[in-house]
Every structure is written in structure tokens, then in C-alpha cells.
Amino acid sequence: MSVFTRSRAGKVLGAIAVASASAVILAGCSGGGTPAPTDDAPDPVDRAELTLSIGTVLPQTGSLAYLGPPEEAGVGLAAAEVNEAAKGITVEVEYGDSGDPDNKAYETTVPRLLGMDVQALVGAASSGVTKLFLDQAVSAGVITFSPANTSPDFTAWDDDNLYWRTAPSDLLQGEVLGNLIAEDGHATLGIIYLNDAYGTGLEAALTETFEGTGGEVVASESYNVGDTNFSAQVSSISAQNPDAIAVIGFEETSTIVPTFVNDGFPGGNFYFVDGNISQWGADMPVSIEGSKGTQPGPVLADDFQERLTAQWAEQSGGKELVDFNYAAESYDAVVLMALAALAANSSDAADIAGKLQEVSGGSGEGEKCLSFADCADIILDGGVADYDGYSGGVKFDDAGDPTEATIGIFQYGADNTHTRIN
Known part of the structure; x- marks a missing residue:
């Protein structure tokens, strides 16, 4: 087993050991508890109830349609579990079809979602599709967070800190x-x-x-x-x-x-x-x-797969979830944005983006936590959370790329x- 990481400054993987093509398993699970308050704890922040509005641009049709169900299930499960945790933030999701570069479903979906004043788009799965709408989303001041884009081109994209991904570069x-x-x-x-x-x-x-x-x-x-x-x-x-x-x-x-x-x-x-x-x-x-x-992606915990399966059955009217590709990355994208909103105490897209590296552990200053609820408690108690999710440790670099990944x-x-x- 080998851990594959990418340095924050580097845009190539020359420093990665290549002696083995093995994959390391980094599966998240819930656990831990809220630290007991101490006399040294910082004063609580005045907080209003936050709402995170997300639109998905994921493949319901086209050449990657088989990825749509696990990705949408991951988004839906994360939203449900964030809302159930009741930590001062509510996630709303509007689902949309990305299609592919051939059928161009994104040309209808993206303007519709931007017109609904979402703070973030989750998608696309295809790097080629994301390239076709990313500048539009950046101009609108909206986060684009892909669970599956792997093109190296995004590392140097002029994105105003609004493009992020949980999938590693190719x-x-x-x-x-x-x-x-x-x-x-x-x-x-x-x-x-x-x-x-x-x-x-x-x-x-x-x-x-x-x-x-x-x-x-x-x-x-x-x-x-x-x-x-x-x-x-x-x-x-x-x-x-x-x-x-x-x-x-x-x-x-x-x-x-x-x-x-x-x-x-x-x-x-x-x-x-x-x-x-x-x-x-x-x-x-x-x-x-x-x-x-x-x-890309670690071995998924059995309970996570069971929750995804149940979520997809509910979302799809009883359909079976066959593939789990990029489900974890989709789930973690939503959780990371919800945590970043809590850390920023803001629903503004730029404020959320400004905290994504921190809550992923990329700043190296946080306390490890394995679930939204536990990470949220750290933030609400005045601390800094370092979320390790079902897709792995993540640890965003300055370009919004994960520096820890599993293949x-x-x-x-x-x-x-x-x-x-x-």
C-alpha cells in the first residue's frame, strides 16, 4: 500500500513514489465526540441560521450517465445528514443534468441553476463539460465543485478561488x-x-x-x-x-x-x-x-454503501444503485462546503470558498474529525476542523486540488x- 500525495506548490507528481500501483484505503466513519468546554475556550461567535443552496450539474443523460446515480446519491445523502445534524446550517439541493459535450444539456441546466441564486454547482463529472461552463460560473461568483473532474488543466485555471474538486488529477x-x-x-x-x-x-x-x-x-x-x-x-x-x-x-x-x-x-x-x-x-x-x-476512490465502508443505496432508492423512486463511482467524492464535496460555511459563518460563495482549504486540513491547523456533526461541533466551539471523509483525507492545496488521494x-x-x- 502506498499513500499518494501532491505537494501544494507542484503541478506534477514527480515526487510520488512509483514503485507500486497499489492503492491505500482511507475510508471515513463517524465517531468521536464534542470536546468538553474549558475555561480557555474562545468566546462563541454570534451565529445566524445559514442556508447552503446547491445545484447539481451531473450526468443524467449522455456518455457518462452511469455516473449520475452514485453522484446524485452522494449529494442527496450528504444534504440529508447535514440537515439531520441540526448544527445551524440547512442544505438545499436542486438537481440538474449536465449531459455531455454532444447533447449539451448543461447549456440549459447551468443558466437555470444560476438564475436560482445557488451558491455552488456540484459537477460536472466530465472535465470536458466543466470546461464549457466554468467561466460562466466564475463570472457569476458561484463555486464549481466537481467530484469527478480529473483533467490537469484545472490546476492552473483562472477561477477566482471558486473551482474545487475531490477527485485527483489524472x-x-x-x-x-x-x-x-x-x-x-x-x-x-x-x-x-x-x-x-x-x-x-x-x-x-x-x-x-x-x-x-x-x-x-x-x-x-x-x-x-x-x-x-x-x-x-x-x-x-x-x-x-x-x-x-x-x-x-x-x-x-x-x-x-x-x-x-x-x-x-x-x-x-x-x-x-x-x-x-x-x-x-x-x-x-x-x-x-x-x-x-x-x-479514483477508496474502499467504501459497508454502512456508507447501505446509506447510499437507501438514499438513491428514495430519490429515484425505488431504483437500485449499481455503481458507487464518485459517490464518496460527491458526498464529501457537500460536507466540505457546509463545514466551510460554518467556519466562515456565512452563506456567501466567496466566503465559503475562502474556508474550504482550512476545513479540508490543507492549512495544517485543524483537529481531525470524521463526520459532519463532529467537525461542526469543533467549529461551533471555536476550533478549526480538519475533515477526513469517505473519499480520503483530501487536504486541498492552493489550487483547490486534493493532495491526498486513492486509486x-x-x-x-x-x-x-x-x-x-x-
């Missing part, structure tokens, strides 16, 4: 994936990737890491959003006879992979990423038994569904 995922492929004994690699901010960033990080291990990327081919025929890319990559193929994309993976298999490539030598590490089942028309993939490794079985192996 500099980390590319490093873990590249080392995994090398450790599995593959010397040559083919890559097919989506030509957008997400795909190009991850392809670059994967290539650098894999070739740094002594391997060779023998072919790397891109495709565009909306493409449905991948024969040219498949032929080009197959002609180089790679040992393994990494597929960086979304739902179109269920077309790409069969094209390779029909061209003679073994179905067990594919490597997937967070955008397509889906529980494919019968939606993948060929066997991918033995193939692997990476997904899980998954492997597909005979039914084309995956289980976590590390």
Missing part, C-alpha cells in the same frame, strides 16, 4: 495505470483515447509513466466525441501488435473493445480508466475476463463485471 491515475500495466509484464502498449481535456491529459500521463518503466507505447490513436466507427484507429494500433491496450473513453468503449477483439486481440488484455470502468455485464458483447482498470485497481470476471483487487 497525473496520478496515469501514473498508477502505467505502473500496473508494466507490473503485469507488458512491454508494449497501444492506447486509444478520447480527444478532449480528459482523454488527452490521461493519455499523456499514462505514456510518460509506462515509457518511464522501460515499456514502449507502440501506437496511440485518438477519436472525437460522437464518433461511432473506430476501425481506422483499431487497425493502426493492431498493426503494431501491442501486448496490452489501454482504452481511455466513455460508453463508446462497448463498441471499441469488440472491434479490437474481432480483429484478433485477446479480450483479457485491456486496461480501462475511471470513465469506462463500468459494470459492463451484457452491455459488453465480448468477454473481457481478466482485463483491469483504475478508479483503486479492479479486474473483470467471466460475467464482465469487476471487483476491486487492491
Whole structure:
């Protein structure tokens, strides 16, 4: 097991140990209690009841629609538990569809939510979608907090301190994936990737890491959003006879992979990423038994999964929650903003953003706490809270990126569904 961190000043992961592609488990749980007051405790702050209004820009339709349920369940569960804790802040949520760059649902959703005077947008899942509305949200003075954006481009975005994310940059995922492929004994690699901010960033990080291990990327081919025929890319990559193929994309993976298999490539030598590490089942028309993939996020506690499942059943009218991808990151995004509002004693978006690094532990001055209620008690007693959540320790740097993260490794079985192996 290895802890992966990124320095506050750095924008690359050169200081991260790469000897292993293992993942560290940082699962949060509730516990602890409110410290007893002392004679030295600071005077209480005059507080008004706060309201945090959130709008979600998460995929209900489009190429990442499978991520919508766990992300919306995470938001809904956090809001319910913050409100139940009754610590002086109420969270209101208005749900909206991000869609994808092809169907452009965000073009309707974002103006609608901004018109409702929300203080924060949770989303998008797709880095490419967030890029298309982030400047609009910044101009409106609204926080954009993504549970799933992984493009390295956001680290240096001119965002007035209003962009934050609980998902790590793809500099980390590319490093873990590249080392995994090398450790599995593959010397040559083919890559097919989506030509957008997400795909190009991850392809670059994967290539650098894999070739740094002594391997060779023998072919790397891109495709565009909306493409449905991948024969040219498949032929080009197959002609180089790679040992393994990494597929960086979304739902179109269920077309790409069969094209390779029909061209003679073994179905067990594919490597997937967070955008397509889906529980494919019968939606993948060929066997991918033995193939692997990476997904940011720790092992989720059983009770957390049970609460998410119950929350989604309530939100969706009884539907089953199949995937849990980015549920923890979505939950923690809401909890962190609620804690930041308490710490700022304000519902103003800029004030909330000004306290996010502090409550995540990024300032290094807080007291560790594992639930909203316990962290809120620390803040209300005049202290500084350092929230460690279900997505990990977080610890935001000055750019709004988490400096502690977990990358899980998954492997597909005979039914084309995956289980976590590390």
C-alpha cells in the first residue's frame, strides 16, 4: 500500500513514489465526540441560521450517465445528514443534468441553476463539460465543485478561488495505470483515447509513466466525441501488435473493445480508466475476463454503501444503485462546503470558498474529525476542523486540488463485471 500525495506548490507528481500501483484505503466513519468546554475556550461567535443552496450539474443523460446515480446519491445523502445534524446550517439541493459535450444539456441546466441564486454547482463529472461552463460560473461568483473532474488543466485555471474538486488529477491515475500495466509484464502498449481535456491529459500521463518503466507505447490513436466507427484507429494500433491496450473513453468503449477483439486481440488484455470502468455485464458483447482498470476512490465502508443505496432508492423512486463511482467524492464535496460555511459563518460563495482549504486540513491547523456533526461541533466551539471523509483525507492545496488521494485497481470476471483487487 502506498499513500499518494501532491505537494501544494507542484503541478506534477514527480515526487510520488512509483514503485507500486497499489492503492491505500482511507475510508471515513463517524465517531468521536464534542470536546468538553474549558475555561480557555474562545468566546462563541454570534451565529445566524445559514442556508447552503446547491445545484447539481451531473450526468443524467449522455456518455457518462452511469455516473449520475452514485453522484446524485452522494449529494442527496450528504444534504440529508447535514440537515439531520441540526448544527445551524440547512442544505438545499436542486438537481440538474449536465449531459455531455454532444447533447449539451448543461447549456440549459447551468443558466437555470444560476438564475436560482445557488451558491455552488456540484459537477460536472466530465472535465470536458466543466470546461464549457466554468467561466460562466466564475463570472457569476458561484463555486464549481466537481467530484469527478480529473483533467490537469484545472490546476492552473483562472477561477477566482471558486473551482474545487475531490477527485485527483489524472497525473496520478496515469501514473498508477502505467505502473500496473508494466507490473503485469507488458512491454508494449497501444492506447486509444478520447480527444478532449480528459482523454488527452490521461493519455499523456499514462505514456510518460509506462515509457518511464522501460515499456514502449507502440501506437496511440485518438477519436472525437460522437464518433461511432473506430476501425481506422483499431487497425493502426493492431498493426503494431501491442501486448496490452489501454482504452481511455466513455460508453463508446462497448463498441471499441469488440472491434479490437474481432480483429484478433485477446479480450483479457485491456486496461480501462475511471470513465469506462463500468459494470459492463451484457452491455459488453465480448468477454473481457481478466482485463483491469483504475478508479479514483477508496474502499467504501459497508454502512456508507447501505446509506447510499437507501438514499438513491428514495430519490429515484425505488431504483437500485449499481455503481458507487464518485459517490464518496460527491458526498464529501457537500460536507466540505457546509463545514466551510460554518467556519466562515456565512452563506456567501466567496466566503465559503475562502474556508474550504482550512476545513479540508490543507492549512495544517485543524483537529481531525470524521463526520459532519463532529467537525461542526469543533467549529461551533471555536476550533478549526480538519475533515477526513469517505473519499480520503483530501487536504486541498492552493489550487483547490486534493493532495491526498486513492486509486483503486479492479479486474473483470467471466460475467464482465469487476471487483476491486487492491
